[in-house]
Amino acid sequence: MVANTTVEEVLAELEQADTLESIQDAILKLREYFEVENMVYHWVDSAGEQYGYGTYPLEWATRYQEQNYIRIDPVIAGCYKRFHPVDWKKLDWSGKAVRAFQAEAVEYGIGTQGYSIPIRGPNGQFALFTVNHTCDDAEWEKFTEDNRRELILIAHYFNQKALEFEPNRAPEQSQSLSPREIDAMTLLAIGYSRAQVAETLSISEHTLRVYIESARFKLGASNTTHAVARALSRGLIVV
Amino acid sequence: MVANTTVEEVLAELEQADTLESIQDAILKLREYFEVENMVYHWVDSAGEQYGYGTYPLEWATRYQEQNYIRIDPVIAGCYKRFHPVDWKKLDWSGKAVRAFQAEAVEYGIGTQGYSIPIRGPNGQFALFTVNHTCDDAEWEKFTEDNRRELILIAHYFNQKALEFEPNRAPEQSQSLSPREIDAMTLLAIGYSRAQVAETLSISEHTLRVYIESARFKLGASNTTHAVARALSRGLIVV
DNA sequence: TCCGACCTCGCTATTTCTGGGGAGTTAATA
DNA sequence: TATTAACTCCCCAGAAATAGCGAGGTCGGA
Incomplete structure (x- = not known):
């Protein structure tokens, strides 16, 4: 453990960070402090765009992006369904593609142990903060138990910074939907057809269409399915 | 500040808590420790149901529920749009109904200063952890700056407990989709039409239709919109 | 070895959705 | 008071999705 460096200090530094370099620097310091191999912050926004920073080898990051591994990565899938920090061991690693992905990750130098903290934002924003290492299960369990609190906090801080640097993703002032639009979207999302929705809401199908279209417009969606997906x-x- | 009680200790206690009483007890201890008037954890689930615990006067909680104040409460509205902890002063208190609500809250004994931490879950679950007090702005600012980290952590812990006590809100196991079905659903969710999806996946529109239908079947959905909503x-x- | 699950393609007909117009009322807010 | 936003209704034509029949190939596991 590096002397004279505490999490508190790095967090304080991170709070003041105003360049990407200083954030990257904070990550490196934290990695040293925790003595882990990798530490990564990864963001996926509601438009499917990704970005992140951390210590994964560049080759792996590139490969991951190219192969669109976000589709099969069980860390993404698992954390997306969960509230709380999750140990990679608890995830579902069955399936051929997944095992191949895992093997490849190891080849690229990704440790076998991992701990990821999901964070969600107002507009379907989703971020992951991950620490990654190679060691045996017992050691890793001790590590995650000892450091869970700090890691949760760090995740929050990185997230805050991520928003500062990508302001366009935060305020995406998705103008809220009107009550009727919400009704319409909700009923569509639970499988009602237009006719059923109109009947349920006791309005004409034409009126309903106006709501759907205005909701679509507000959400910047190209069709009903898209609009419902975005609203969700x-x-x-x-639902 | 109460001697011999640290946040660490209360968190450790909270971690072991297995009854609602012990959680309520933890809240009271934390309130003493932080020397604030109120401390509340509040949950809104995907069905619009609410529940919570804390130190607000029962009369206010009842009134709030009866009047459905969740609709106009700027704390709810504001936190719902934000990622990070928010000081009540930063919220939008304009509007006639809102000011009336605020005045009434004060009458019922709610402090004028507040700090709320939003937390989100996988299926649109949304929780708020709030501390509330009466003091001047400078004092409150110092308080929130000094204790932000602890409060964030406490929010997480309460949230974890809330999930333990409401296991039905945990993620449900559902039949998984095949890779092609996932591709199809994903592209539909981001607004592609069938034709565009088929082109993107380099398959015929008919084949695509087979995927959509099998996904719909697996998901028990009545149409594409429904299927995408469920998959999401x-x-x-x-997305 | 066989079964099931997955991936791929074709046809026709019907139903549903989308996109382009326009118009009037109420309620709240500035 | 004036303006804005939300809610309600109507027509039409073209585009897209759904429903019903099919067929054949690959690959991994029982």
């Missing part, structure tokens, strides 16, 4: 992932409706 | 809220696809 932005948390404007719930 | 089950975390089978990520």
Whole structure:
């Protein structure tokens, strides 16, 4: 453990960080402090765009992007379904493609142990903060138990910084939907057809169409399915 | 500040808590420790149901529920749009109904200063952890700056407990989709039409239709929109 | 070895959705 | 008071999705 460097200090530094370099620097310091191989912050926004920074080898990051591994990565899939920090061992690594992915990750130098903290934002934004290492299970369990609190905090801080540097992703002032639009979107999301929705809401199908279209417009969606998907992932409706 | 009680200790206690009483007890201890008037954890689930615990006067909680104040409460509205902890002063308190609500809250004994931490879950779940007090702005700012980290952690812990006590909200196991089905659902969710999806995947539109239909069948959905909505809220696809 | 699950392609007909117009009322807010 | 936003209704034509029949190939596991 590096002397004279505490999490508190690095967090304080991170709080002041105003360049990408200083963030990367903070990551490196934290990696040293925790003595882990990798530490990564990864962001996926509601438009499917990704970005992140950390200590994964560049080759792996490139490969991951190229192969669109986000589609099969069980860390993404697993964390997306969960509230709380999750140990990679708890994830579902079955399936041929997944095992191949895992083997490849190891080849690229990714440790076998991992701990990822999911964070969600208002418009379906989703971020992951991951620490990654190679060691035996017992050691890793001790590590995650000892450091869970700090890691959660660090995840928050990185997330805050990520928003500062990507302001366009945060305020995406998705104008809220009107009550009727929410009704319409919600009923569509649970499988009603237009006719059923109109009947349920006791309005004409034409009127309903106006709502769907205005919702589509507000959400910047190209069709009903898209609009419902966006409303869902932005948390404007719930099913 | 109460001697011999640290946040660490209360968190450790909270971690072991297995009854609602012990959680309520932890809240009271934390309130003493932080020397604030109120401390509340509040949950809104995907069906619009609410529940929570804390130190707000029962009369206010009842009134709030009865009047459905969740609709106009700027704390809810504001936090719902934000990633990070927010000081109540930063919220939008304009509007007649909102000011009336605020005045009434003060009458019921709610402090004028507040700090709320939003937390989100996988299926549109949304929780708020709030501390509330009466003091001047400078004092409150110092308080929130000094204790932000602890409060974030406490929010996480309460949230974890909330999930333990409401296991039905945990992620459900559902039938997984095949890779091609996932591709299809994902592209539909980001707004592609059938023709565009087919072209993107380099398959005939007919083949695509087979995927959509089999996905629909697996998901028990009545149409494409429904299928995409289900795939999204089950975390089978990520947009 | 066989079964099931996955991937790929074709046809026709019907239903549903989308996109282009326009118009009037109420309620709240500035 | 004036303006804005939300809610409600109507027509039409073309585009897209759904429903029903099919067929054949590959690959891994029982």
